[in-house]
Amino acid sequence: xxxxxxxxxxxxxxxxxxxxxxxxxxxxxxxxxxxxxxxxxxxxxxxxxxxxxxxxxxxxxxxxxxxxxxxxxxxxxxxxxxxxxxxxxxxxxxxxxxxxxxxxxxxxxxxxxxxxxxxxxxxxxxxxxxxxxxxxxxxxxxxxxxxxxxxxxxxxxxxxxxxxxxxxxxxxxxxxxxxxxxxxxxxxxxxxxxxxxxxxxxxxxxxxxxxxxxxxxxxxxxxxxxxxxxxxxxxxxxxxxxxxxxxxxxxxxxxxxxxxxxxxxxxxxxxxxxxxxxxxxxxxxxxxxxxxxxxxxxxxxxxxxxxxxxxxxxxxxxxxxxxxxxxxxxxxxxxxxxxxxxxxxxxxxxxxxxxxxxxxxxxxxx
Amino acid sequence: xxxxxxxxxxxxxxxxxxxxxxxxxxxxxxxxxxxxxxxxxxxxxxxxxxxxxxxxxxxxxxxxxxxxxxxxxxxxxxxxxxxxxxxxxxxxxxxxxxxxxxxxxxxxxxxxxxxxxxxxxxxxxxxxxxxxxxxxxxxxxxxxxxxxxxxxxxxxxxxxxxxxxxxxxxxxxxxxxxxxxxxxxxxxxxxxxxxxxxxxxxxxxxxxxxxxxxxxxxxxxxxxxxxxxxxxxxxxxxxxxxxxxxxxxxxxxxxxxxxxxxxxxxxxxxxxxxxxxxxxxxxxxxxxxxxxxxxxxxxxxxxxxxxxxxxxxxxxxxxxxxxxxxxxxxxxxxxxxxxxxxxxxxxxxxxxxxxxxxxxxxxxxxxxxxxxxxxxxxxxxxxxxxxxxxxxxxxxxxxxxxxxxxxxxxxxxxxxxxxxxxxxxxxxxxxxxxxxxxxxxxxxxxxxxxx
Numbered sequence: 122x123x124x125x126x127x128x129x130x131x132x133x134x135x136x137x138x139x140x141x142x143x144x145x146x147x148x149x150x151x152x153x154x155x156x157x158x159x160x161x162x163x164x165x166x167x168x169x170x171x172x173x174x175x176x177x178x179x180x181x182x183x184x185x186x187x188x189x190x191x192x193x194x195x196x197x198x199x200x201x202x203x204x205x206x207x208x209x210x211x212x213x214x215x216x217x218x219x220x221x222x223x224x225x226x227x228x229x230x231x232x233x234x235x236x237x238x239x240x241x242x243x244x245x246x247x248x249x250x251x252x253x254x255x256x257x258x259x260x261x262x263x264x265x266x267x268x269x270x271x272x273x274x275x276x277x278x279x280x281x282x283x284x285x286x287x288x289x290x291x292x293x294x295x296x297x298x299x300x301x302x303x304x305x306x307x308x309x310x311x312x313x314x315x316x317x318x319x320x321x322x323x324x325x326x327x328x329x330x331x332x333x334x335x336x337x338x339x340x341x342x343x344x345x346x347x348x349x350x351x352x353x354x355x356x357x358x359x360x361x362x363x364x365x366x367x368x369x370x371x372x373x374x375x376x377x378x379x380x381x382x383x384x385x386x387x388x389x390x391x392x393x394x395x396x397x398x399x400x401x402x403x404x405x406x407x408x409x410x411x412x413x414x415x416x417x418x419x420x421x422x423x424x425x426x427x428x429x430x431x432x433x434x435x436x437x438x439x440x441x442x443x444x445x446x447x448x449x450x451x452x453x454x455x456x457x458x459x460x461x462x463x464x465x466x467x468x469x470x471x472x473x474x475x476x477x478x479x480x481x482x483x484x485x486x487x
Numbered sequence: 488x489x490x491x492x493x494x495x496x497x498x499x500x501x502x503x504x505x506x507x508x509x510x511x512x513x514x515x516x517x518x519x520x521x522x523x524x525x526x527x528x529x530x531x532x533x534x535x536x537x538x539x540x541x542x543x544x545x546x547x548x549x550x551x552x553x554x555x556x557x558x559x560x561x562x563x564x565x566x567x568x569x570x571x572x573x574x575x576x577x578x579x580x581x582x583x584x585x586x587x588x589x590x591x592x593x594x595x596x597x598x599x600x601x602x603x604x605x606x607x608x609x610x611x612x613x614x615x616x617x618x619x620x621x622x623x624x625x626x627x628x629x630x631x632x633x634x635x636x637x638x639x640x641x642x643x644x645x646x647x648x649x650x651x652x653x654x655x656x657x658x659x660x661x662x663x664x665x666x667x668x669x670x671x672x673x674x675x676x677x678x679x680x681x682x683x684x685x686x687x688x689x690x691x692x693x694x695x696x697x698x699x700x701x702x703x704x705x706x707x708x709x710x711x712x713x714x715x716x717x718x719x720x721x722x723x724x725x726x727x728x729x730x731x732x733x734x735x736x737x738x739x740x741x742x743x744x745x746x747x748x749x750x751x752x753x754x755x756x757x758x759x760x761x762x763x764x765x766x767x768x769x770x771x772x773x774x775x776x777x778x779x780x781x782x783x784x785x786x787x788x789x790x791x792x793x794x795x796x797x798x799x800x801x802x803x804x805x806x807x808x809x810x811x812x813x814x815x816x817x818x819x820x821x822x823x824x825x826x827x828x829x830x831x832x833x834x835x836x837x838x839x840x841x842x843x844x845x846x847x848x849x850x851x852x853x854x855x856x857x858x859x860x861x862x863x864x865x866x867x868x869x870x871x872x873x874x875x876x877x878x879x880x881x882x883x884x885x886x887x888x889x890x891x892x893x894x895x896x897x898x899x900x901x902x903x904x905x906x907x908x909x910x911x912x913x914x915x916x917x918x919x920x921x922x923x924x925x926x927x928x929x930x931x932x933x934x935x936x937x938x
């Protein structure tokens with residue numbers, strides 16, 4: 122019998138919409154994301170989770186009306202669940218807070234939500250450590266440790282969790298994030314069901330000696346840059362060090378592009394990248410994994426969409442990370458968003474860790 | 488079933504074998520780092536005794552081993568050749584596996600084979616102190632023992648990464664009367680320059696060599712001693728291969744595959760060079776393999792080019808496989824294989840296609856070492872474990888093909904001072920380092936900086 126029987130399940134239907142259009146989060150910019158053509162991500166992810174959960178309907182499921190859970194449960198073929206409330210409007214943090222309060226009142230065993238870090242923060246603001254929480258990743262940034270690696274693995278955790286562990290819920294200030302300043306905050310401590318290594322650890326920040334390693338990586342990469350190749354630089358301080366070495370501007374948490382030592386695109390979204398790739402067909406993508414959590418692609422850099430990766434070629438992905446970061450990141454994860462692209466990756470991946478130095482790291486495809 | 492093949496003390500070779508005499512094409516000249524002229528004996532005189540310089544440049548096929556050197560080599564030589572029946576059984580291979588065990592020397596590795604003659608020739612030349620470098624500590628231990636035998640002082644610059652990892656190696660050197668200093672050190676100009684740039688560097692063999700050479704060049708009573716790379720070191724190690732050939736005759740078998748790990752190249756040269764002679768004369772199919780770490784893949788990924796032997800550029804400029812003299816390999820546990828270059832003689836035979844090379848990651852290498860320990864009993868050095876990994880792969884290939892090859896490898900040293908490395912392996916804490924050669928090769932304008 123599963124450890125957790127009474128499930129409070131809800132979906133944040135707008136989570137993840139900012140990613141593909143380069144908005145680094147969806148908090149407060151839902152309308153802008155929609156104008157840029159963003160499509161809902163969370164409902165599809167929620168469906169994947171529910172389908173993976175399969176016939177394990179010994180569970181009692183409580184949910185929210187409409188697109189916050191009821192629709193997805195129906196589409197996945199679930200019956201017999203209880204709708205506790207139906208929000209009047211969608212996509213406001215107060216909806217999340219209200220539904221979590223109703224879950225608390227219903228004395229459920231665990232909250233399972235499909236959303237991003239912003240949603241996680243809102244959930245934990247209500248539950249604190251009173252209830253275990255499991256996140257199904259749908260958002261732009263997945264810095265919190267309560268997220269499963271994928272919807273399918275979330276289902277496995279829910280069915281086979283053996284214990285409940287404490288973890289940090291982190292988020293970054295999206296306003297300063299968009300201005301290029303990384304400000305990671307601890308929003309609270311939550312409890313989450315645990316199964317082996319599937320849970321994502323909270324994102325770590327690395328300072329001090331890390332800086333020297335970043336400089337070494339930057340020195341090495343700048344020495345091997347070729348004049349006929351466009352370099353797409355992912356988010357983070359390691360790739361920012363490369364820009365700094367080249368004396369070109371960079372977006373700390375955005376995607377930039379460099380050609381022949383000049384910045385040819387800053388804070389690019391998927392469309393911007395595809396346009397650049399039409400001009401510069403030969404390209405390489407340089408990415409650094411999210412610390413501890415280990416995602417190289419598919420979390421926090423949705424601008425590098427399957428279309429972008431396909432155009433560049435998965436073999437032209439260069440992963441960089443300092444040894445200090447890797448010390449807390451035993452496994453790397455990659456979600457290329459497309460099963461065909463996934464075929465290009467094996468069980469290991471080379472990570473540049475210093476000047477002419479690399480490590481072979483275990484890779485898991487999410 | 489005979490497990491050990493033992494030679495009598497009288498069978499210890501009376502001559503060293505010099506591969507230079509049999510090379511199809513001569514070694515390219517080395518150059519003086521200051522004048523850029525071909526190295527002349529006088530260029531080496533400030534740091535080496537005359538007889539070693541003569542050996543370095545000799546084209547004679549055989550060079551007599553002084554009786555006093557032989558007597559001291561007899562402390563542990565001839566070393567045994569083992570038939571690895573238990574490993575064969577474990578691998579279910581039809582291959583016959585033999586290993587020459589050099590861990591029987593008091594210092595625990597093959598390094599003593601050259602330490603003793605080097606100390607002897609320096610003593611004969613009136614030198615009072617030897618300065619040297621050591622990576623994993625095997626060479627430092629061996630030279631400490633040898634200088635003790637011939638009543639010389641000894642200063643060992645030990646790569647700091649190893650110095651911190653292996654405290655008992657320091658104790659060995661101290662027991663034999665040597666002084667062991669972590670490198671880079673503030674005692675030399677080369678060391679100070681590195682520390683100024685990077686106070687936390689784990690160091691490298693290239694840096695430690697610079698320090699020891701500087702020490703020798705700036706002290707009248709002091710010479711330098713190198714435990715690998717140079718021609719005379721490969722020469723002294725030839726006792727390994729010569730004995731092995733005699734022992735294989737006792738076993739009534741001929742080697743099909745010869746395997747050794749390669750860092751600077753000396754233990755590999757010791758076993759392989761007498762067999763290269765055989766290959767050149769009558770057995771062109773003899774397969775000879777040098778095995779190195781992916782973290783420092785000099786033969787498999789390096790360039791055959793002129794480069795310095797050290798970081799500071801104090802050594803002669805030699806034609807060899809190199810990753811660039813300023814490349815500092817990551818701190819893998821096989822510290823003895825962390826060298827950017829390769830013995831010019833080993834490089835030459837690789838370039839001529841007389842030998843081939845393979846590279847492995849740390850974790851697969853330690854897995855092989857554990858397999859070896861659990862079958863043959865000996866806990867080998869992480870460096871040696873590279874050879875064992877290649878042996879296991881060859882033996883498994885024989886299982887698949889049904890071939891009954893005879894595989895011979897140099898078990899160059901024991902791992903009794905490397906147990907913390909085994910501990911890291913068992914704890915899952917060994918990173919698999921590698922050299923991003925493809926990225927470097929793609930960028931033709933930014934090849935490793937060689938001279």
